Amino acid sequence: MPTLSMIVNGKEVSVEAGAGDLLADVLRDELGLIGTKVSCGEGECGACTVLVDGLSVTSCIYPALKAQGREVTTIEGLPQDGQLHPIQQAFVDVTAPQCGYCIPGMIMSAKALLDENPRPTREKIKEGISGNLCRCTGYYQIVEAIELAAERMAEKGGAR
Amino acid sequence: MSTRVVGQSVPKKDAASKVRGSRKFPQDFNMEDQLHAKVVWSEYPHARVVKIDISEAEALPGVVKVITAEDVPVNEYGIIIPDQPVLVGEGDKVRWLGDRIAIVVAESEDTARKAGRLVQVEYEPLPVVSDPREAMKPGAPLVHDERGDTNVFRHIKIRKGDWAKGLAEADVVVESYYVTPYVEHVYMQPDAGIGYIDDHGRVTVISAAQWAGHDIPQIAQMLDLPQDQVRIIVPAVGGAFGGREDMHVQHLLALCAYLLRRPVKMVFDGSEVMTRTGKRHPYYVKYRTGATSDGKLTGVEVEIIAESGAHASTSVPVLEAGTSFAAGPYVVPNAKVDAYAVYTNNAVTMAMRGFGTTQSAFIYEMQMSKLADALDMDPVELRMKNLFQDGSIGLTGHEMPEGVGIKEALRQAALAGGWKEEDGRWIRPDLGPPSVAHKRRGLAVACGLKNVGYSFGSDDKATVGVQLALDHSGDIERVTVLTAACDVGMGAQTALAQMAAEALGVGYNQVRVSLVDTAKAPDSGSCSASRLVWIAGNALVRACQEALQKRDQILMAETGETFVAAEHEFRGLSVRETTPYDAETGMCVPHFSYGYTSQIALVEVDTETGETEVLKFWAVQDVGKAVNPEMVRGQAAGGVHMGVGYALTEEYIQQEGVAKTRHLSDYYIPTVMDMPQEFTSVTVEVPDPTGPFGAKGVGEMTTLPTAPAIISAIHDAVGVWIDEFPATAERVWRAMQDK
Numbered sequence: 076m077p078t079l080s081m082i083v084n085g086k087e088v089s090v091e092a093g094a095g096d097l098l099a100d101v102l103r104d105e106l107g108l109i110g111t112k113v114s115c116g117e118g119e120c121g122a123c124t125v126l127v128d129g130l131s132v133t134s135c136i137y138p139a140l141k142a143q144g145r146e147v148t149t150i151e152g153l154p155q156d157g158q159l160h161p162i163q164q165a166f167v168d169v170t171a172p173q174c175g176y177c178i179p180g181m182i183m184s185a186k187a188l189l190d191e192n193p194r195p196t197r198e199k200i201k202e203g204i205s206g207n208l209c210r211c212t213g214y215y216q217i218v219e220a221i222e223l224a225a226e227r228m229a230e231k232g233g234a235r
Numbered sequence: 236m237s238t239r240v241v242g243q244s245v246p247k248k249d250a251a252s253k254v255r256g257s258r259k260f261p262q263d264f265n266m267e268d269q270l271h272a273k274v275v276w277s278e279y280p281h282a283r284v285v286k287i288d289i290s291e292a293e294a295l296p297g298v299v300k301v302i303t304a305e306d307v308p309v310n311e312y313g314i315i316i317p318d319q320p321v322l323v324g325e326g327d328k329v330r331w332l333g334d335r336i337a338i339v340v341a342e343s344e345d346t347a348r349k350a351g352r353l354v355q356v357e358y359e360p361l362p363v364v365s366d367p368r369e370a371m372k373p374g375a376p377l378v379h380d381e382r383g384d385t386n387v388f389r390h391i392k393i394r395k396g397d398w399a400k401g402l403a404e405a406d407v408v409v410e411s412y413y414v415t416p417y418v419e420h421v422y423m424q425p426d427a428g429i430g431y432i433d434d435h436g437r438v439t440v441i442s443a444a445q446w447a448g449h450d451i452p453q454i455a456q457m458l459d460l461p462q463d464q465v466r467i468i469v470p471a472v473g474g475a476f477g478g479r480e481d482m483h484v485q486h487l488l489a490l491c492a493y494l495l496r497r498p499v500k501m502v503f504d505g506s507e508v509m510t511r512t513g514k515r516h517p518y519y520v521k522y523r524t525g526a527t528s529d530g531k532l533t534g535v536e537v538e539i540i541a542e543s544g545a546h547a548s549t550s551v552p553v554l555e556a557g558t559s560f561a562a563g564p565y566v567v568p569n570a571k572v573d574a575y576a577v578y579t580n581n582a583v584t585m586a587m588r589g590f591g592t593t594q595s596a597f598i599y600e601m602q603m604s605k606l607a608d609a610l611d612m613d614p615v616e617l618r619m620k621n622l623f624q625d626g627s628i629g630l631t632g633h634e635m636p637e638g639v640g641i642k643e644a645l646r647q648a649a650l651a652g653g654w655k656e657e658d659g660r661w662i663r664p665d666l667g668p669p670s671v672a673h674k675r676r677g678l679a680v681a682c683g684l685k686n687v688g689y690s691f692g693s694d695d696k697a698t699v700g701v702q703l704a705l706d707h708s709g710d711i712e713r714v715t716v717l718t719a720a721c722d723v724g725m726g727a728q729t730a731l732a733q734m735a736a737e738a739l740g741v742g743y744n745q746v747r748v749s750l751v752d753t754a755k756a757p758d759s760g761s762c763s764a765s766r767l768v769w770i771a772g773n774a775l776v777r778a779c780q781e782a783l784q785k786r787d788q789i790l791m792a793e794t795g796e797t798f799v800a801a802e803h804e805f806r807g808l809s810v811r812e813t814t815p816y817d818a819e820t821g822m823c824v825p826h827f828s829y830g831y832t833s834q835i836a837l838v839e840v841d842t843e844t845g846e847t848e849v850l851k852f853w854a855v856q857d858v859g860k861a862v863n864p865e866m867v868r869g870q871a872a873g874g875v876h877m878g879v880g881y882a883l884t885e886e887y888i889q890q891e892g893v894a895k896t897r898h899l900s901d902y903y904i905p906t907v908m909d910m911p912q913e914f915t916s917v918t919v920e921v922p923d924p925t926g927p928f929g930a931k932g933v934g935e936m937t938t939l940p941t942a943p944a945i946i947s948a949i950h951d952a953v954g955v956w957i958d959e960f961p962a963t964a965e966r967v968w969r970a971m972q973d974k
Contacts (some may be wrong), residue, residue, distance in 0.1 A: 092831045093523055098389075103263075107254075107264060108544065109256065109259065109263040110255065110256020110257065110475075111256070111258075112260070112423075113425075113894075114423045114424065114425060114473075114505060114899075115505040115898070115899040115900070116504050116505045116506075117505065117738050117898060117899065117900055119505075119898070119900045120423065120899060121507075122325060122423060132392060145279055149256070150254075150256035151255070151256055151257075154255065159254065159255070163254040163255065164951075165256075166250070167246050167247075167250040167251055167254055168246070168861075170244060170246070170247060170250070170866060170868075170869055171250075172247065172250050172253040172724075173247070173474075173724040173726070173869055173873065174422070174423065174424065174471070174472060174473045174474040174723060174724025175249065175250075175253030175254075175258060175471060175473070175724065176260060176422075176423040176424040176473030176724075177423050178253050178256075178561065179254075179256040185778070190610045196660065201907045201908055202908075204907055205907055205908050206788035206897075206904050206905060206906075207907075208421075208423065208904060209423070209491070209872045209876075210421050210422060210423055210474050210476070210872050210873070210876070210877070210904060211423075211724050211725075211869070212869055212872060212876070213869075213871075213872030213873045213874075213875055213876035213910055213914070214872070214876070214907040214910055215868075215872045215910070216865070216868070216869055216872065217907075218907065228955070
């Protein structure tokens with residue numbers, strides 16, 4: 076089986092992966108990064124969203140071998156020195172998570188959005204998470220959390 | 236009542252670990268030496284199983300065992316009626332696509348899946364009944380022929396006052412026929428879990444659940460084991476909405492672990508959840524409402540046929556709850572209601588947010604909207620004339636208990652939505668021009684109420700424990716709340732921690748809540764019926780009071796002890812009586828307590844396509860006391876989300892018992908773009924004296940008025956009543972062509 080080498084959350088990793096293996100399964104089963112959630116398994120709900128070279132992808136349909144040599148960021152890669160990333164902290168502060176199963180994917184989509192557009196309008200935020208389904212929250216507190224994070228990050232001098 | 240921690244939007248106990256992605260859901264658990272299981276599902280909605288050949292599957296390298304009916308010690312289960320086989324054996328019947336033939340257990344998931352395809356099953360197809368109205372007719376195919384000679388397994392009758400006179404003497408009668416759709420819960424975390432034998436030899440399952448304590452007797456019966464030999468651990472649960480009241484994997488994993496004595500993991504894929512797990516009941520409803528010309532209700536006549544699908548699940552209590560609210564939060568002096576629960580070969584239907592009362596809210600609120608239209612009366616004003624207040628006599632002859640907040644909820648909603656009140660008359664706002672010429676705007680209101688706790692004389696109870704760690708001077712340092720109440724996401728653990736902090740006079744951060752493990756925490760009953768804040772909260776507050784008394788005794792006796800524990804079992808019947816339906820008249824005291832809600836929708840309908848957009852939405856909920864206001868707002872927004880999908884897009888389609896909606900991509904739950912652009916949540920607090928700090932419940936009721944508000948607003952916009960929903964663009968467009 077081929078060896079897949081990639082940078083995951085800043086660390087180089089090598090795992091065996093076959094042509095049929097999906098990135099979500101490699102992250103969860105081989106690397107133990109359970110924060111990446113699988114729900115629909117068909118790229119429809121966004122729960123499995125991770126960043127590959129900074130762009131958000133649905134890892135449940137993303138062939139693992141496509142990540143060869145690339146930089147993958149999962150929800151576990153966001154905190155720095157154990158401190159929650161400002162997006163994560165904002166989600167806590169506005170009571171955004173209910174069941175929480177969609178939340179890592181939501182936060183990763185928000186990260187991709189704010190990296191590209193640090194001060195998005197509400198409409199742009201909604202577009203940014205329109206591929207992420209949530210059944211608990213009605214999305215309002217999630218949108219508010221992303222707005223709050225953008226505001227706080229701007230005060231601190233931009234996204235990291 | 237002045238409170239310090241209750242009423243504050245403190246961070247949820249589980250929020251930090253959920254945003255980190257570190258909190259474990261059932262599929263996140265793995266054990267040394269674990270095996271993987273896959274289910275072999277029925278291929279027919281109704282057929283006799285002639286032969287099952289597992290030889291080829293068992294011969295596949297890596298397959299450990301193919302479990303079939305003969306391996307199951309007692310091959311039946313069911314949350315209320317044990318009418319479901321765990322596995323269907325040779326000579327027995329499959330009754331829908333969610334019945335199971337076998338469980339394949341293998342060293343890898345891939346092998347289990349491949350082996351599942353090698354199980355050869357020979358079926359003899361039987362006639363399919365896929366419409367409950369047909370299923371009620373004599374001579375219809377019987378789904379459960381072993382249970383009698385009819386597919387009808389519950390008929391509820393309500394006869395109140397002089398129902399014939401109530402309609403005969405009405406100035407206006409509104410008559411309708413409604414069909415409410417099959418819908419899927421769509422909890423985001425697919426059913427999954429791991430079964431194993433614990434260090435004490437107990438059959439143990441880690442899985443999602445809504446009532447861990449009730450899975451135990453079902454599993455113990457299936458395995459013919461004493462109940463203390465079964466243990467359920469419930470980690471983070473990715474949503475439930477009623478869909479996890481029934482067991483989906485718990486019994487299967489218990490069976491695997493029991494037979495193989497090794498850890499066995501099973502994860503459903505999204506399609507299995509969509510096609511093999513239960514749904515919301517469709518109701519087929521004939522409804523007549525009578526009123527005087529000045530808008531006083533004189534009577535209703537209602538027939539409800541609730542489709543149960545292939546097994547009973549919770550259909551009987553769902554229908555009982557739904558029927559008790561057939562006339563909504565309105566005083567109706569005369570009523571005739573007949574409600575039937577009926578088996579078919581379609582998907583099993585089960586609890587789903589509202590427990591049968593969401594469908595009722597659609598029918599009674601559509602009737603009120605139509606009545607307002609027929610009387611040319613403002614819809615707020617019409618409702619105000621008929622709404623319950625404390626002591627009103629309800630549909631089953633009962634007195635509404637203290638704490639009726641529906642008039643205040645409607646008043647707040649109407650004012651927020653732009654209505655003006657002038658001398659008891661309500662005047663609706665001007666809606667302004669549509670965004671483009673071919674669109675039309677519409678505005679409508681709807682109300683709802685939902686019982687809190689189990690009903691009809693059920694001995695609903697919760698046990699909660701509390702442990703205090705004291706410092707040397709007797710001050711409380713840390714508190715642990717012990718409860719097996721499942722937190723499926725809505726924040727039960729947070730609310731309980733807040734109530735414990737309040738009752739004990741400590742900080743919220745000093746309180747932790749135990750993990751849900753039936754071997755270690757007392758049974759607080761189900762996470763359902765919007766009951767946990769009310770009933771587990773009542774148990775908890777009393778346990779806290781007992782713990783404080785014990786602490787004071789320790790201090791007085793100067794024993795130097797630093798640990799105090801107390802546990803309290805609270806029974807709902809100890810504070811309010813409920814009684815079962817009378818068999819002939821239906822008269823009863825149905826419920827302990829109620830939450831109330833009123834919502835308003837502003838929509839815009841495209842006259843060229845029939846598409847509806849919800850522009851603004853106001854949700855008002857009377858929760859007695861908001862333990863955590865931001866969590867209440869989250870429940871309101873989530874309830875409205877489910878209601879928007881119910882109203883406009885969600886439809887689980889089956890043909891002759893075969894699922895046509897097979898994936899999430901075929902089933903349209905609202906995305907963030909589909910939600911109302913503006914959403915306003917207002918919480919009203921009319922206390923219930925039996926609730927902890929006056930609290931009632933909130934979880935379910937927030938979905939109730941959403942669909943009738945939106946669909947009545949569609950009528951306001953384009954003049955068509957959509958009585959069979961969802962009001963998809965196509966349905967609205969066709970209705971407009973037929974007008």
